[in-house]
Amino acid sequence: MTVIGGAPATGTTGTTGTRTPGPSAALLADLAVRALGQEARLSPKPGLADRRGRGAHDDMDLPLLLASAQALRPTFRSVAEVAERTAAGIERRDELGRLGRAGEAAMLRVTRGVNTHRGALWTLGLLVAGAVGAADEREAARRAARLAALPDRHLPVRAPSHGELARRRYGVRGARGEAEAAFPHVVEVALPRLRRAGAAGVAEEVARLDALLEVMSLLDDTCVLHRGGPEGLRVVRSGAARVLAEGGAGTVRGHAALLELDERCVARRLSPGGSADLLAAALFLDMVPWPEHVARAERKVVTCKR
Template identity: 55%
Template sequence: MRAFLEQQPRPELADALADLAVAALIDEAELSPKPALVDRRGNGAHSDLSLELMRVSAWSLWPAFRAMAVAGETHGKADQPLREAIGQAGRDGEAGMMAVTAGVNTHRGAIWALGLLTTAAALAPEANSAELAGVAAGLARLPDRLAPAQPTSHGEGVRQRYGVGGARAEAESGFPAVIERGLPQLRTSRNAGAGETHARLDALLAIMAGLDDTCVLHRAGPDGLACMQQGSAAVLSAGGSASLAGRRALKALEHDLLALNASPGGAADLLAATLFLDRLDHVRQAQIGSL
């Protein structure tokens, strides 16, 4: 990948990384059938979201992801000034997102996860997925001293109430849900002959099976979280979404989550991060093969 990226003018690298981040968000939104999440079939457990709104939101974030990539290239190392630069870019991106969604929070968690990974990819374009997650973790652990005080969010309230780490802890730990569960399951399912849709669904389920999803905890508490984790594991144990038994288990999982009004939005954000890193790997492999 380094050979490819070193041939590109710097603006084209930032553009390419922003393109990949937006594409990952759109691929996640369009993936169907996702349990209790917005997809091509409908709005899942959300009354304020739609697939078109998710697409519009994703495209609105392109300038923010590009700004983070440019910041990574400009600063050249994962230090405090870079952390504060991407923090401001993220806040600008969130403001733009809220403007196009009329105040609906469509991708706040994804800005955090994909923003860190996009910056890391600009800093270390030759790094593999685990290495990029490590660079992103180093950035996540730095304080954003310029961030204004904010009211307690739903996620923060859940973290305090239930003692879970949430999106911040996931990033600071190097995205284990992505590196240890999402990406391995995506590739395992592909290697087993599953089509791309089923492989991506299996990756989502692997993330859900081990994640303390604060979106689910906020909506449905510990019972909802147990339903999500156990139901996702059951789909994979039944053979994954490509098998008949797995599809039946997936349908049952969605029925149960909808009954609880529980939507695994945190897992969806991490699936987008998984797809982003997977796309980067494909770019790297394609360029190596062309040498």
Template identity: 55%
Template sequence: MHAFNLQAKPLSLADRLADLAVDALIDEADLSPKPALVDRRGNGAHTDLHLGLMHASALALWPAFKEMAEAALELGEVGVPLREAIGRIGREGEQSMLVTTNGVNTHRGAIWALGLLVTAAALQPKSIALCAARLALLDDRYAPTPLSHGAQVAQRYGARGAREEAQLGFPSVLQRGLPQLHKSRANGHGEQNARLDALLAIMTELADTCVLYRAGEPGLQAMQAGAQAVLDAGGSASLSGRRRLHELDQQLIALNASPGGAADLLAATLLLDRIERDGISQGAF
């Protein structure tokens, strides 16, 4: 008989989902060259963010993602108790993020999107996006209503941003990010180019409230048209696509138009892709 049991304890479903969510955030941050966003090359249009901070923030969110999945398994159904539980855990996660980053918003939108998806994956692995939408449609009595950048943009332009994207079942992920990821992979473009193409596909139509807040409608128009131009030129794997991507990067940096919402939705795309590959979900999203 051995004094120590050297066999690793199998990971729980909540552990695995939290791992996948953090992996997706780190892959999103590392992916380069992303237009005007933080990546391996630099800080894009940001003065207060850098790659090390994005990594530290992603790791700090692991316990929140695990707790959300556990809440789903414990409560067992979509309803106000689960919505309010993940709202509380999400706000606590946001506090851990702010402590880690010394007050900088690195992943606010990502906690929302990936938090809902992790919760839904624990509950209904065969219809994750739909389940996440049902959760997002429920009211959380305890949610504060600060005049966030998103709320200001909603007043000025009518764009409902992160909340609406989730309530509609993440159309940017299901109808643009994931199909483009699969298409570019199938065309043999290589994993990094396929991920860049997925980000660009999301950017072509998203009403990104980060961009609207920072650069108004001209900024949003530049983001959407520029992303489409890269894809039309052959995508990230082609020489002319790369040239267009470089131009888009320069243009968005000049406009201060960092597409943070699109970046979150790329992380959500990578998460659903990982869940599918990991075998947690055997069905449709």
């Protein structure tokens, strides 16, 4: 068994018959933080803080988002280490819940109480744990879904989040439902869009914006529902769909539609934060050196040499 970063690594069997090692806990943490940074810097994002400014927010900007992401690095690493050393089940779920609450407290200390990445911590924390020992992104999402479905037996009693209130009021899936369904908007929507764009040579920033917009056009985003109700959600979903129908963020007409949507979101104080979290998750999954992908590349090399 190969050891990476001081912990046993798992993976798939390569062309030589040896195990292709999975990513280390340190690498998974680095990639999670990098994904959050890439999402934060992406511009122009409708209603969201980015390189241009605060979007529909009064209390957060790009430097705060980047500081928040860095504050979560130790949590992501601890999550991966727990997943490496514990069996899947309720005890792992309890430990991950404890780490998540500690990570949220560390984030809030850095942000002075501003909720920058609570949803992203939930989503990426589950996927980081799911990635340990997984052959590819689909297996990681399924593992994360099984964790999400388990109760956190030590969850303290506290007021429900805005997203949870919106989920209950409007009867939508929300972040928890997305996780329990194995992140369909990540694995079936954003990630394939990113990869198709990459294969077609589309500029990275355009590919990421279009992936975000496709999620926005489909997701019942509880961040939007909390601020704008069903009408606000209609504005976001239809506006994102229009940008894509005009050719996406990389075209003149699509870019104009994107800026128009941004203006409408800012005017209505609509921030599609749930969609942004799922984009960050897709960016994370796209960067992980999955053992199955590595083994597949090795097989292609051997075939080409024959």
